Amino acid sequence: MNAPDAVIALDAADRLAHKRSEFSLPDNTIYLDGNSLGPLPKCVKPAIDELVTDQWGADLIHSWNRHQWIDLPSLVGEKIAPLIGAAPNQVIACDSISVNLFKLLAAALKLNTSRSIVLSQTDNFPTDLYIAQGLSDLLGEQHCQLKQVAGSDLIANLDESVAVLLLTEVNFRTGELHDMRVITELAHSKGVLVIWDLAHSAGALPIELDQCQVDFAVGCGYKYFNGGPGAPAFVYVSQRHQPSLQQPLSGWMGHKAPFNFEPNYRQGKGITRLLSGTPNILSMVALDAALTVFDQLNMHHVRLKDLNLLSPSDPQRRGSHLAYSHDDGFAITQALIEHGVVVDFRAPNIIRFGLTPLTLSYQDIWQATQILTLIMREKLYCQPKYQRRQKVT
């Protein structure tokens, strides 16, 4: 099935088209799930080979200095910084989003002690809500109380009782995009600190953390940054909060002088105090290599490719995946996958189409829509084999 000339012309004019060859992608598959797990950049394999064989295998313990393992959280953080609009010394790679949110939430509440409410939206990604609940259980509601409201009620609830606003920029189900600049400004006008979760936006959209005066942010290494399954997350703390910031997971790597092995904790300088335990070097090296795909890349070009294609009703309000609900969403997802179009499903009835501009051509998208059309028109998804549930989709 050949795409129409108009689609072929779009690919010919695509200034990001060369990026596709930097990825290993299976044949006969259109992968629309980069929003769950980014595909494998070709540069990762040699980087991991070198790490395992030459560094760990041959240089052993000396690699911590010789191959800069000890600096990887900072080096990776500085690679991410320009991709999210952050000046240097504000981003570091470590742990998971969940663990990093705990650090930031506890630290933010310490900076705003006269208030206790953490405001978020009910359909935020659950781990954000769960972490706030865990902190609340630990500290008691007088110190930390999670208030979940519908997205449409956020503004009305953003008042002087709120200590911290905790939001994900792009909704994991619907793909809806919050206006970071407007919301952050409004929050600040009420004395509210803001933590942005960039899980579904970092690497997909231009983000201007510094310009938007954002206080704190976390984000994901394994979605649009293609760092591999369970890649380290990252954390951003605005320069202006760093001197007074104190986070509770005060492990040895966040100490001012970890190799002094002192019995008392002294916070590391600036963003390094966000570190906790020993960094996961294998995963860190994969993410470090994967980020080279973004060298010299303009995130506005990435975004434009995404938007030009989609002709959405309101592109300014959406991230980089499209979500459709359908009563047979699960079966449609399974039928698409069997026909070589990898999408994912989110309960109860949502199909997500992840449109990662670096790895997809316009012809891929055209092909995917042809297949979707066939599946829907012929009701192929009604076949019994597509009805069974998997544990993870």
Next chain:
Amino acid sequence: MNAPDAVIALDAADRLAHKRSEFSLPDNTIYLDGNSLGPLPKCVKPAIDELVTDQWGADLIHSWNRHQWIDLPSLVGEKIAPLIGAAPNQVIACDSISVNLFKLLAAALKLNTSRSIVLSQTDNFPTDLYIAQGLSDLLGEQHCQLKQVAGSDLIANLDESVAVLLLTEVNFRTGELHDMRVITELAHSKGVLVIWDLAHSAGALPIELDQCQVDFAVGCGYKYFNGGPGAPAFVYVSQRHQPSLQQPLSGWMGHKAPFNFEPNYRQGKGITRLLSGTPNILSMVALDAALTVFDQLNMHHVRLKDLNLLSPSDPQRRGSHLAYSHDDGFAITQALIEHGVVVDFRAPNIIRFGLTPLTLSYQDIWQATQILTLIMREKLYCQPKYQRRQKVT
């Protein structure tokens, strides 16, 4: 320099001698630092190759089910369990020791709310102390107060005011080994819960967590388990504490039904509630492969090889590394490394000789002692080139 016949005979009779060939070790190096970073097991490379190329690269998101990524924390935990004397369903691999200690310490204090003191020893590994300090700063001293005492004063301070005793079984500097059974029993007789840090003992010594009625434990994947730099840690929670245990880093992977994406946290069954964020699959696969080296291995045999060799003054009170202090300890460490004997240095003046029975022959040890003798007798360590400090040794 050939070893004497007696040493050659020891190697010939060594029932663990075949294990050495399961590791990639650089030529002309005697690696006595497995207590900092275990060497590379040969099985890791093909496991990582398969993970990157065939699983992530080709099967992409489907690998979470198809290759059991989602189950890796439990599968790896169950591989570790018999090596530390734990029945199934009590061990899980995740995060770092630092992060896991935070979970356990907060959870243990919730089980013993009428008390607030966390007792530990001043020369415990610093991250253990730092994490207790971080929790204390978060909760206030009325809920969590760290009391650091000298190792010799531990017993005298183990009284009814103590909520949790937090100890590392083998001291990271001196190699001194605590009597887990006696101390745990004494703690329980005073109503104290015990968290054991097994960083320097798991994989090196027989450990009987269940038999010793231990409450909680954490341990390290990258030392004696050879899981690679910054490998995931593990956590043990005795079956009897699991139903009532509540840990504060309640991320989505610890939820009872993570893929339901519910807005409210419900704790996962048993030990799975210790999970927090998405597991680091690259690091987890390396550790999973590395642990196959321990298949069918009797930890008592591992320990016997270690002890027979050392003829120590009191082997029952020591772990698997030997520590010597010397005013010129740093320079001696550097001279040993340049002569192909990799040891490490801990400030202010301690040289550590890690004796990992799986990778070292008796001839290696004999050779290392010859080199050490030469360096000391000829005062080779006095050369200026050995005086410069590195950031990490």
